[in-house]
Amino acid sequence: MATRDRRPPLRIYVAPGCSGCRTARTLAETVRHARPGYPVEVVDLAERPGASLPEGVIGVPTYLLGEVVVSLGNPEPAELLRRLDSGVVTVDDD
Template identity: 50%
Template sequence: MNVLYVYISAGCPGCDRARQLIDEVQVLRPVYPVRLVDLDQPDAIRPAFVFGTPTYTLGERIISLGNPALQGLLDILDREADGHTGCRSVNNY
């Protein structure tokens, strides 16, 4: 199962909501691996394909630029957990 990475930064107006979404995901899908990456931290690694915040990724696939709807994000995580990793993104909802 790919880890859900959520990239945030201090100057990002949507990043407080991103933190809230991640908290909700961790309550509703506690077994799903989630990592919050604050790009302002000195040890943070920004993949070349991440060019804005918040950005949600699974593996090297961006699933949302900006904050998705909670249900759309949960649907993608459920499909990922079931082994169905199609190209659909949350932004398709």
């Protein structure tokens, strides 16, 4: 029986004119370097006008792990990595 990691994606919602969104983009790169292969998506709301937002996205930057808001605003990098690590679940393949 093989075992694989099933990791919920990290989505970071940003928008133009947001003072903390440059830091959010940098933090996305930090995660990509610290956790290679971890699914990270930066969602720029300017590129999706009129798109519906997940529940809990009430401002930017907002960080979602799967469908769960893990931070409104920028978390400390170590705290975000800890949350990502605790969000990893192991699934057995038959």
